[in-house]
Amino acid sequence: xxxxxxxxxxxxxxxxxxxxxxxxxxxxxxxxxxxxxxxxxxxxxxxxxxxxxxxxxxxxxxxxxxxxxxxxxxxxxxxxxxxxxxxxxxxxxxxxxxxxxxxxxxxxxxxxx
Amino acid sequence: xxxxxxxxxxxxxxxxxxxxxxxxxxxxxxxxxxxxxxxxxxxxxxxxxxxxxxxxxxxxxxxxxxxxxxxxxxxxxxxxxxxxxxxxxxxxxxxxxxxxxxxxxxxxxxxxxxx
Numbered sequence: 001x002x003x004x005x006x007x008x009x010x011x012x013x014x015x016x017x018x019x020x021x022x023x024x025x026x027x028x029x030x031x032x033x034x035x036x037x038x039x040x041x042x043x044x045x046x047x048x049x050x051x052x053x054x055x056x057x058x059x060x061x062x063x064x065x066x067x068x069x070x071x072x073x074x075x076x077x078x079x080x081x082x083x084x085x086x087x088x089x090x091x092x093x094x095x096x097x098x099x100x101x102x103x104x105x106x107x108x109x110x111x112x113x
Numbered sequence: 114x115x116x117x118x119x120x121x122x123x124x125x126x127x128x129x130x131x132x133x134x135x136x137x138x139x140x141x142x143x144x145x146x147x148x149x150x151x152x153x154x155x156x157x158x159x160x161x162x163x164x165x166x167x168x169x170x171x172x173x174x175x176x177x178x179x180x181x182x183x184x185x186x187x188x189x190x191x192x193x194x195x196x197x198x199x200x201x202x203x204x205x206x207x208x209x210x211x212x213x214x215x216x217x218x219x220x221x222x223x224x225x226x227x228x
Contacts, residue, residue, distance in 0.1 A: 002155070004155065033217070035219070040221065040222075041201055041203070041221060041222035041224065042219065042220065042221035042222060043203065043205075043219035043222075044219070045216055045217055045218070045219070048216055086155070086156070088156075100146070100158055100161060100171070101146075101156075101158075101217070102155075103148075103155035103156040103157075104155055105153060105154060105155045106155065
């Protein structure tokens with residue numbers, strides 16, 4: 001079983017729709033990251049969360065530590081939001097490799113005009 | 114502008130040849146990482162380095178080697194011992210200042226195809 005699970009795997013939306021991508025994890029973590037990977041492959045860090053909620057423009061990320069769950073929301077979606085969104089976690093007390101990330105498989109989002 | 118440069122973007126090699134992927138950062142970050150991405154799978158850690166002249170194996174280090182002679186450079190060599198080297202390779206870095214979960218910077222990746 002993967003330590004980090006994302007859903008859905010694929011998501012198609014119409015421009016303007018509200019989008020939610022979910023991430024669940026099964027281990028103790030010190031932080032959770034939401035990343036965006038564009039078709040060319042490069043990755044951009046969107047959010048790092050250890051509690052509560054963060055907002056940046058049309059993007060909102062929330063985390064519930066007790067339920068081991070995080071969501072990424074996109075309001076008023078646009079075709080330029082089309083990308084793969086990846087959830088990653090820093091494991092708590094991850095041996096000697098402190099700072100390393102465990103990644104989900106990603107959610108491929110396609111926003112149609 | 115500070116960032117990570119990976120080169121080349123696309124790389125083709127014949128089976129049995131070693132190949133080295135470049136990763137350079139000008140962010141003054143102490144820690145650097147190499148990840149491999151395969152279709153339908155999450156990124157997996159190959160090697161990481163937290164300081165110069167020191168590096169550690171990640172989850173899938175077999176068939177790979179690295180060096181960290183300079184703070185800004187962390188090249189990855191894919192050797193002929195790697196049974197399935199065709200993949201997308203991503204380099205990342207982070208500062209050691211602040212908590213271990215401080216922000217990461219990622220490169221644009223190198224897509225390696227072995228024929």
